[in-house]
Amino acid sequence: MRPMAQIAMVMNLDKCIGCHTCSVTCKQAWTNRRGTEYVWFNNVETLPGQGYPRRWADQNRWKGGWERTRSGRLRLRAGGRARRLGTLFANPDLPTLDDYYEPWTYEYKNLIDAPAGDDMPVARPVSQISGEPLDTLQWGPNWDDDLGGAPEHAPKDPLVEKVREQVGEKIRFEFEQSFMFYLPRICEHCLNPACVSACPSGALYKRVEDGIVLVDQERCRGWRMCVSSCPYKKVYFNHATGKAEKCTLCYPRVEIGMPTICSETCVGRMRYLGVMLYDADKVTEAAAVTDEHDLYPAQLESFLDPRDPAVEAAARASGISDDWLEAARRSPVFDLIRTYQVALPLHPEYRTMPMVWYVPPLSPVVEAVAASGHDGEDAGNLFGAIEGLRIPVEYLAELLTAGDTYPVEAVLRRMAAMRVHMRARNLGEEPDPAVAHSVRLTGDELEDMFRLLAVAKYEDRYVVPTAARADADALADSHPLDAACPVGAEPGRPVLLNLAPTRRTV
């Protein structure tokens, strides 16, 4: 066992209101510079939809992530090392600006400076790339927000295409029959990062202490392999500096115990940040399991329980400080992923072992039940609907469990059970223990889960240990202090206190 620590995130999709506050605050903090006009380290997509960059999830096109070779080893989907060096001069899998969008601004100045005349002055859109006016805006980072233009755009969603292949049924995008939810996305800070593995210069790296994946700006040479190899398309090319840039998990904040900016400003309070311990020896094996459906359970098993004394001892031995162990024990992320198992990884089939997990939304199910005139908080109705509503469940499975509907249904049932249980509580009725039992939890556990998902306060949602404490602990280990107090030791002899010589001469 080789325990390593990772700062991980969980997002509760039921609570995302699609306000894009996270995207805007992130952009203002990190990517409001020239060269990154089109870059959103955090973006919020409406699903079903094409996302940003367009159809990023279509790995037949972009060749992101890993694939398992016939001999059972992992190889980058875009080819082995020699092949990648061969495509160094023109990366065949790189999205161009058209796939993101051409960033623009408006000629605001014109509103004030235009000479007096009969017509109202207008602020025309101007491309931030060519500086030329744009006649018609064609696409933007949230062009299909709230299912806008869904009849045209949503059928091109790669997941919709897959579900249609499997269920053989068309997802309808008429207003009253479709389902919809938001998916905020940042870099996954993967345990088996494809971006790091694809960088020819070795400029990208994963930090040992907290698992944050970063680009060393001094070593990046602009080969762009990371951009195409990240299956989530979360490394971007700064076209002004010629260097790759990506979400840093706001490491300057995380290091001093503060949550990331997207978490801090999340209006829906749907983000959770905390420590996960995992066994580094198991990562490669777990990422290379034969059946894609086993990827989620395999990753789940590579996590370590910080309350297990054996884990604790091994973690200490590999240099994880007490402060971090304590944070791992209090981690809300661990509870959602492991204890209650209501969070699932995003696209585990890319085999990068992502570390931003999602609690799937129950709302499409609840709304469908309510729309049919039934009680949306009745256990029977909800459980029945989870089984009956094949398309949303299949869709969520394509998103979160490589197409395996079983875990998605199980999670949704837990969420439904929590809903039913809490309604009884709120109405002052005695909750039916059979409901909790049917999802293999107790009533108390359901209530604890409810507290975590619904009412958790700031300090319960973000449990981030500081790097400074870890440094101090490491320093203390390397320079053990004298056990005894110098004052009073060996009576009769003068005690030397650690005073600076400058002070003594004053």
Next chain:
Amino acid sequence: MDLMLWGVLPYVVLVLLVGGLVRRGRHDRFGITTHSSQLHEARLLRIGSPLFHFGMVLVVLGHVVGLLVPRALTDAIGVRDHTYHLIAVSTGSVAGVAAVAGIGVLVYRRLSVPGVRRATLRSDPLMYTLLLGAMLLGLTATVLNSAGAAGDYNYREGVSVWFRSLFTLRPDYGLMADAPLAFKLHILLGFALIALVPYCRLIHMVTAPVQYLFRPYVVYRRRAPGGQPARRGWERAS
């Protein structure tokens, strides 16, 4: 004059090259990049860039062989002059034409695609001019020479011998006196280009990432302390 051009200039170029590389390596690692413009335009790039780069790799290899392998050696292993020139001229011109075609596409792209044009660096015009000039003169010299227009000048007994004498620090600059003009100009432009390498985007070629073939896939680094050697002036107090 000959002394200045063929006896002194080569060393000046070397100093500019090495000095520039060291300075960039010490003080401006952030600036070392390919400055790729693939984000703006990919279709033309995917034709032009591999043609140019692979062509150039062959061209450079050809120059190394032509300049460094003495005639005595090829004679000794039984390669006759005629065969040698046949091989050199045929592979050389294929590679050269590929590289020129590639750079042609790239220059056209740079001028015609608005995004790429805006991404042009200040050093680019000079770099492209020298590069194109050197390449075209090189091709001209080869064609003229093999067509016999320059008499029967054999660069392996003139230019190459002079070039090797540079390493002995006693350059035999007199040898260059009777080289044809096209050769001389090609060499001068080549020198200018080499001297420019550290000061323009060409510097990315010295960071060709061969080590990728040998390192493990995932790179781990410590956050400091002790992970990275501190930058100069930022060392921790001990």
